[in-house]
Amino acid sequence: MVSNINLVAPESEKKPLLTGKASLALSVSLIILALGVYGVASYLKWRYLSEKQNVEAQIQDEKSKMSGSNYAAVSDFQERMDILDKVIGDHTYWDAFLKDFSKYVLPEVRLTSLSWNENKNAMEVKGIAPNFDVLSREIILLQKFSGAGSVEFKSASEKAAGEDTQGGINFILSVKVDENTLSKGSL
Amino acid sequence: MIKKTIGIKVLIFPLSVGFLIVFAILFIRPAFSDMMAARKSAKDGSQQLADLESRNAKLVAFKAKWESMEEKKIIEGALPGDQGVDDYMSELYSRVSRSGMLLNNFATQDSSYNSPYVCSVGVGTAAGGAAQSASGISPAVASPPSAVLSGTAPSAPALCANALDVTMSLNGTWEQLLSFLKYLGDTNRIANVKSVVVASGVGGQQGESNPDLLKVDLLVQVFYKPKSEASNLGTISSLTSGEGFDESVLEKIKGIVFTAYEEPSVSETGERNIFK
Numbered sequence: 455m456v457s458n459i460n461l462v463a464p465e466s467e468k469k470p471l472l473t474g475k476a477s478l479a480l481s482v483s484l485i486i487l488a489l490g491v492y493g494v495a496s497y498l499k500w501r502y503l504s505e506k507q508n509v510e511a512q513i514q515d516e517k518s519k520m521s522g523s524n525y526a527a528v529s530d531f532q533e534r535m536d537i538l539d540k541v542i543g544d545h546t547y548w549d550a551f552l553k554d555f556s557k558y559v560l561p562e563v564r565l566t567s568l569s570w571n572e573n574k575n576a577m578e579v580k581g582i583a584p585n586f587d588v589l590s591r592e593i594i595l596l597q598k599f600s601g602a603g604s605v606e607f608k609s610a611s612e613k614a615a616g617e618d619t620q621g622g623i624n625f626i627l628s629v630k631v632d633e634n635t636l637s638k639g640s641l
Numbered sequence: 642m643i644k645k646t647i648g649i650k651v652l653i654f655p656l657s658v659g660f661l662i663v664f665a666i667l668f669i670r671p672a673f674s675d676m677m678a679a680r681k682s683a684k685d686g687s688q689q690l691a692d693l694e695s696r697n698a699k700l701v702a703f704k705a706k707w708e709s710m711e712e713k714k715i716i717e718g719a720l721p722g723d724q725g726v727d728d729y730m731s732e733l734y735s736r737v738s739r740s741g742m743l744l745n746n747f748a749t750q751d752s753s754y755n756s757p758y759v760c761s762v763g764v765g766t767a768a769g770g771a772a773q774s775a776s777g778i779s780p781a782v783a784s785p786p787s788a789v790l791s792g793t794a795p796s797a798p799a800l801c802a803n804a805l806d807v808t809m810s811l812n813g814t815w816e817q818l819l820s821f822l823k824y825l826g827d828t829n830r831i832a833n834v835k836s837v838v839v840a841s842g843v844g845g846q847q848g849e850s851n852p853d854l855l856k857v858d859l860l861v862q863v864f865y866k867p868k869s870e871a872s873n874l875g876t877i878s879s880l881t882s883g884e885g886f887d888e889s890v891l892e893k894i895k896g897i898v899f900t901a902y903e904e905p906s907v908s909e910t911g912e913r914n915i916f917k
Contacts, residue, residue: 465774481657488661488669494673502679509686516693521872525700528707529872532880537802539890541864544833549822553761556912559876562782565915567840
């Protein structure tokens with residue numbers, strides 16, 4: 455009894471490209487390869503994470519070295535210098551300023567008071583001038599003073615001479631002080 | 642039947658390829674990107690560690706330099722760790738004496754002048770904040786409260802100093818005033834003048850009016866900064882990222898503290914007593 459009823463002879467029948475065994479082997483190989491790639495990636499990830507943890511521990515160690523009391527004195531010194539740098543920006547030299555200011559006060563003029571406050575940065579000058587002519591010349595002279603930003607006339611009133619007091623024109627001026635001039639040690 | 646069996650076997654391959662694709666999408670790809678992320682962060686961490694190690698090495702050098710610096714005392718004197726005014730008062734009193742002026746009154750209180758480098762009000766108003774005054778002053782008479790002497794200064798945030806207003810009332814001649822102001826500009830503890838009032842025609846000690854005598858009211862601001870117990874990472878970072886301590890600031894402070902005293906030369910170049 456002939457079981458093969460195909461007309462094509464078995465020798466001339468085309469062999470399949472992938473046999474069952476080969477297909478199985480290839481499939482298993484592919485799965486092993488995939489698992490291998492996954493395994494390698496996971497291993498490397500674990501290794502890098504462990505390296506990162508190690509590095510982070512070292513970073514914390516270095517940071518604690520820096521932020522602890524070890525360098526507190528150095529940090530404190532630097533902070534003091536930073537603050538002082540700003541503080542000395544506001545340091546003023548009143549001796550030099552007043553000496554220079556005095557050059558711009560006419561010999562006939564006598565001051566009775568002088569006051570300055572940093573908040574206003576204006577110097578209120580009260581004094582006595584023999585007459586209005588001298589007072590006007592005084593104002594003009596003060597306007598030439600490099601340490602004065604501006605000179606503002608406030609008031610003037612005539613004062614009669616007393617037994618011990620000098621008569622003349624009592625005046626009040628407001629002189630805006632130039633901060634740069636004030637912060638210079640020598641003019 | 643035999644052909645069918647072979648077909649199922651062959652079908653395993655496309656099935657496994659499909660499985661591979663799904664597996665790659667679900668597991669391999671995330672694992673790979675996680676690995677790459679971990680690699681990047683490990684690399685970044687290593688760079689950060691190298692940077693920190695180099696900063697720490699710099700700090701060791703800065704600390705060694707700082708330990709040998711003579712300017713430490715100048716800085717501590719210019720900006721002390723507590724508000725104690727006894728040293729400043731002693732220095733001021735000796736300068737008042739040298740200038741020939743008479744100190745009538747001396748008082749301190751928490752500063753009312755705000756500057757960007759002064760800690761906000763409330764931070765520096767603890768120990769010794771109340772005004773203290775003394776007449777016929779001497780350092781022993783006007784000693785500050787015990788809290789100040791014990792150094793229990795309030796803590797201050799970084800990069801701001803606490804400030805005290807020191808008011809003083811003095812009598813003296815024009816020349817003495819200039820001499821005192823010259824000294825005042827060069828004190829070891831940095832003091833910034835905030836207000837000046839000079840008036841003439843002041844009564845003398847016996848009550849008679851002396852035309853040469855001037856009454857001077859001065860308000861100066863002095864500063865203090867409590868010592869830091871731990872390093873400030875910001876400060877350390879800026880210190881190590883640069884070339885170290887700013888020499889120019891040191892020079893400026895030395896310029897103030899070490900200024901050679903010169904007798905004021907009144908009237909030689911046109912200056913004169915404007916109150917006479």
